Amino acid sequence: MAATAAAALAAGALVVAAAAPSTASSIAAAPSAGDPHADGTWTVTGPAHTDLSAELSVDSAGDLRLAVDRDGLPVLLPGRLGIRTDAHDLTTGLSFVSKRERTVHESYTMTTGKQLRQSVTMQEATFTFRGADGASLGVVVRVSHDGVAYRYQLGGSGQVTVESEASTFEVPTDAKAWVQPYQPSYETERTETTAGTANEAQPKTCTGDTCSFGYPTLFDVGGSYVLLTEADVDGRYSGSHLDHKDGSTSYSVALADDAPVTSTGPLSTPWRTAIVGSLDTLVGSTLVNDLAPPSKVKDTSWIRPGVDDWSWLSDGNSPGNFDRQKDFVDYAAAHGLEYTLVDAGWQESWVPELVRYARARGVNVLLWFDWNDLKTQAQRDAWLPKVKAWGVAGVKVDYMYSDSQSTFQWYDAILQDTAKLKLMIDFHGATIPRGLQRTWPQVMSVEAVRGEENGQNPTRDIFLAFTRNVVGSMDYTPTWFSRPGRQDTLARELALPVVFESGWTSLGDNPEGFAAQPLAEEYLEQLPTVWDETHLVSGSPEQQAAGDRQVVMARRSGDRWFVGGILAGASDTMKAPLGFLGKGTWLLQTVEDNGGSLQRSVRTVTSADALSVPAAANGGFAAIVCPAVKGRTDCDEPVVTAPSTSLVLDPSTTTAAPGAQITVDAQFTLPQGAALHGVRMTLDRDRLPAGWTATGRDVTAGSLSAGHVLGGDWTVTVGKDQPGGAVDVPVWVEYANPAGKNAPPVHVEQVVHVDIPLHGTVYASDLPFLSQTNGWGPVERDRSNGETGAQDGNPLTVDGTVYSKGLGANATSQVQVDIQGRCTRFDAKVGVDDEVAGKGSVTFIVQGDGKQLAATGVVVGGQAAVDLGADVTGVHTLTLSVGDGGDGNAFDHADWGQAVLTCAD
Template sequence: MIGVTLSALASGGLLAATTAPSTAAPTTPTTAATPATTWTVRDPAHSALTARLALDPAGELRLAVTRDGAPVLAPGRLGLRTDRHDLTTGLRLVDREDRTVHDTYRMTTGKELRRSATARETTFAFRGADGARLGVVVRVSDDGVAYRYVLDERGPVTVTGEASAFEVPKDAKAWVQPYATSYENERTETTAGAANEAEPQECAGDTCSFGYPALFETGGTYVLLTEADVDGRYSGSHLDHKDGGSAYSVALADDAPVTSPGPLATPWRTAIVGGLDTLVGSTLVDDLAPPSRVADTSWIRPGTDDWSWLSDTSSPGDLDRQRDFVDYAAAHGLEYTLVDAGWKASWVPELVRYARARGVDVILWFDWADLRTQAQRDAWFAKIKAWGVVGVKVDYMYSDSQSTFQWYDAILRDTAERHLMIDFHGATIPRGLQRTWPQVMSVEGVRGEENGQNPARDVFLAFTRNIVGSMDYTPTWFSRPNRQNSLAHELALPVVYESGWTSLGDNPEGFAAQPVAERYLEQLPTAWDETRLVSGGPGRTAGGERQAVLARRSGDRWFVGGILAGAGATMKAPLGFLGKGTWRLETIADHEGQLRRTVRTVTAKDTLAVPAVTDGGFTALACPVTKGRADCARPVTTAPATTLATDPASVTAEAGGKASFGATFTLPEGAALRDVRLTVDRGRLPAGWTVTGSDVRAASLPAGKELTGHWTVTVARDQPGGTVEVPVVATYAHPAGGNAPRVHVEEVVRVSVPLHGTLYASDQPFLAESNGYGPVERDQSNGEAGGQDGKPLTIGGTVYAKGLGVNAPGQVRIDLQGRCTRFEAHVGVDDETSGRGSVTFTVLGDDERPLATTGVLRGGEAAVSLTADVTGVHTLTLTADDGGDGKNYDHADWGLARLTCAD
């Protein structure tokens, strides 16, 4: 039966579930050719929300929504067009199927970790004029209405567009964002009919585009429009609005068709409906998403990171400055340090070792161009996982296209398999992906703190963008020059906004100047058991200001954040959310340009009143009053300083030979360590290497006592020359206990294998590298700005399987150990420049001594052979310089660059 087929497809969603499906009441199909032309679907309790689906005489579908009998959304068009069928008109009902959907699930992030959702769902089956079939699935819960289309055709299905539209009263208040793929435009308060007057705008004639989520208020009811359950089988969408009209129509990304392998279930067109408290607490977008595809989530850990880019833009390229941020995170119990654009592969492993020994994990920023292909992701993820990096921040996607969502699918699978957490920056908004892929810690999709400050924007976001999923706003930069809000406002932002990873924007010195804030941030979770709207809204109060006060619970403690936009006012927070008993309430507010903390005892019957300065705010922390509890703060337990020494630190071994070494782990002072293990990380050794020697363990390691181990490695017989780092690792239970991960202390023994035979330069580690555009590439051309995005090295039509791809001016340095006698390569400008570009090539020995050089070589010319005598050279430098006309198109290839070394 068509109803059964479509219903099963609808419940499956766009992403195949890997866990048990939602439970549902028995279905109740109707007979074919039902004469009714209007059908209703009510929320499970039949208490407030009703969706009315109507079919007019022309066979066109419209959906309306009422709340408590009052209209919220007027009848809006539904329908779908494919390359073969027009399913927007001439429709007739042939079947319907009803069920109650109940779902319980657990999140790793979000406003509520344990979820329970119940909805009433009806699948309507229609036939078009040409006999084609269309399913419309309408789901109503106590916090909103959603619908999607399903097509049970086999084989590929190409959707050319939707007739979907939400009809909003033209005089409804509106808080909308002109559409941009970055989602970084400002939001504007306007009306639904006049929204096109907002600037800047993405408009074509009298039609303008708006991004999700879009908020409207009519008759005291709020409606937040968005979409849910989007993946690479479809594209994202946005809303188009004709000037002065009431319809907000769904437009596919880039107005481009999408092709699904079929059968097809489209994303959910979603309206979160109710009072502001309902919207803030809504989990509807996640409820509509497919279940988690990650069975074991024990490696996923929300937390706070100190992030240097905002306050110290150049610091991600400075190892010593990054150590300062690691030290700050360690001292204040922050879980992570995020190293943004500018980091160097040459020192990141050292930084990771430094951080992990202090109980801090490292997150690395990536340009998505470096992770665009499967080969790029495989190479980078294997490398950074071996370094000990636990997660990535990926930037600059800026697209809602189907191909970009297919890339999201791929990187989400890859990070889940590698046990790497991920934050999407420069990204689209979340559409439920944190339920399906719980390693997603946050998503930008917002005009955040890095784009300047706007207190009104801050309030708007509490009732729009942050409702639909974690928001990477990068808040809390106290020392910002010309700051546009108060200290307390800045401190409140990471409470008001939910983000699985919260990236704090100030530097260690800026935080140290605000000790009251430091103490609060040390306590702040980033995932919550419960979230409540306490007071406020996006509109102006009678006093002319805007306010938002949210309370979030973690365990038995409530964290409260309040922000204000406008003139100073008293911010009021009814404390009914606290529940029974007496509570200790610690409040932080602005006082004479500083932060001041006050403490009082309250009950749920009380109302907190905080005088706020212009564009100010406050934070609070509440905990039950119990015997022996002095305050609400919990101790910050940090990893102690330890020492791990290897003996020797470096050793030489021939291919097939052996090298022995020892290691000693010591706690100089402090309480004894528990469950200590000293070992060699065998999983990170090259193929063919073996280790003998046992792990050393201690149930307890008191201060001053040494834990010592001895091992011997056997080098693989086919191991090429060079240096291999053998990781020696000591781990122990974190003194904080609970779910804190084990502390990882690591040093490396450098095993030097003498260079021998014929070697390719692209297989050797670089002592240093620089490049005029993007990274130096191994065994491929320079390509574009991303890593590993080049093509086969090709000069004058000849392809070289091995070599280096450089963009002049570019340079690499290689350690020859004084064991090689000859360097040779075929050099020239890669054919990918289409005959453009000009380069000179130079080979340098120790002390920058020239050994060989070329004249100016130009694009389209044949390769030139370049050879050099490198006898006795320890540091070989290969340099490509521009030919005097700038670096554009100067893609310099070192084809078959190889070395002849001692046997």
């Protein structure tokens, strides 16, 4: 049995040792089964060498309470437990039925986080109680070395509607507290206060004498720290927060929006979680992930954390500028950064070209989305495969701002979709992590923080190290060195991406700002974003004698330690004992402030030494520690970048009719430098439209020396049913990344742009837009304008008539399409969509090459569709415009129903 358990543990399996139902000898003052008036207390102790225990009790009224002790001293006072459904009140009148115990061992590997390899042991006890009406309630309690958690279990296979929980954490009123007023964005400021007076720190968002606070919430109870949060939340439930009545000890769990939760039984609720211990225990805790379900993604080889340069923070208009985004790609390529993140403003017309440009330089592109464009399955099915085909490595999704059950169901859906497509994801404008990154390892980071983009607050940053970042990756977006009016020093800004863990670390400055700080550049070139080990070296959220707060964090990657220290408040000396280092001699490479610039020093240390850094007000430092081996003078590893290569396609553009053949010739060269290895060239058949075929073989080379040419050729046949328009035929070359260390292959790609002449009947909604503007969200294809998201409209409907094809717009709107001079007639049924319930007034205009060809008068909501047609003979650029009817554009949802072109055969 022991050998079997050990093998399973080594394989990353869950191993449990179950005990028989408890007897009187294992229960203190055990009640008689089924007696609702008997008191009882059960103690669940942690695994060996831990100092935590939980005491579950039931009183004579049948009320459940849970308390937590550390070293035999109370940390959490007895707090109520229980749950109400629409069918049963399981908060009182409960009687004990049975108890089962087991030891839970888990071994698993993360793709992100403070400690990639986890081995955890938890003691678990499952208690069964019977309600006054005979309904059953399970309470599962787990105790580990770093905390206590419990959840409810409701049996049955039918629908379960949870109306509320009685779950309450009881904290002494004089306990020091660090609280955050609850908003579903989690972007409010944290405040240091006490448990009893926390409401005084709350802005005017309370209801009477009750205020709401967001997770995670930190308390100092007699020198033991308690961080309250929750774990394992998905679409079966909603998120929650804590409600507190002014002056009381009680922090009660409140479901999101105070709305019922409906699930299919049997139901296990999320874990109500208290991380408990010293500050070092809190900072190193993995309890939230330990409580989460195992990974749903078997193959994680495609998941690659890393550093990106992010243009939006320092240059808000840059995401809409192709040339400026290339500057950020060039910077990432030159400095060995894995990614460039393109935020709001990107255009479908040039992103594929930017992706090709970046990947040829060894940089992958991450793409921002408003969640309104990915809210429905239809929207995700339209967008996610498309950007994957472009070569985008991952997406950043923004503006969810909700803890509701429906939003968690959306998280479930998009996580399944991105895992299937092998797209990594970052959630911005999101809820806090609750173990999500263990279950869905493609989640690289989560915002849920008032970060760098929301202004600076050095004190807030200290609090975050002991609260928000404890429970999961935090997309803080640090290192805006050139920020106007910056409130911290350069060295402190440099330390932030070490103090704060994030699987994707989005650097906040622009190429010019980074170039002005070469020592910072050198440090960031070395920076990992995932860690083998994490330690709090020194510091506290509490104010020091000198009037400042500080934290020093050490994180290990391989054989190197990265140390970051930040200070908030008056200048002070920051001390970092180096006891976390192993035996032997080490090189300590430190970057610190020197007036208004940075300076670097290197010295030899051992684990018996301590680093001492004089820091200016709101200052800090960053360091790297590596083994001191003979001949080594610093801790830097070389930055290896992708060489410049050339892939030329002949032809690069061509025109071909349906059924025609195209011969594609490709030549790939490395002009200079060391030979490339593992080279493969192919025409990507998987990305050809349906009905297209290609013949020809892939070309490979074990190595390709500078000046040599790798050539390939293919014959492509256009599908016989291919409609008119433009199609890109991709040819790519991949070779082994010279950076090594399991870096992904470098991907060099070019396309043959094939124009298919328009012919026969062509719908405007099937043509690519040369340009589009719209008064509310994007112009929609084959659906109404809807709301602000793409593909979020309804069937095009005017005065009760539904049109299967067409465009949905909102005044003022303009769409331009290329009709190649091959069409003779444009016709449409135009009107105001029924989704605005008879409101709205618009005008429609058709232009050809800038000349007005046809127009309507004012068309109002509820009016029957108007026939609008024009002779477009010889026209190349067709422009379809919608005006606001002279009374503003509110409710001006305009439909171009059955917008069709008659073109040459």
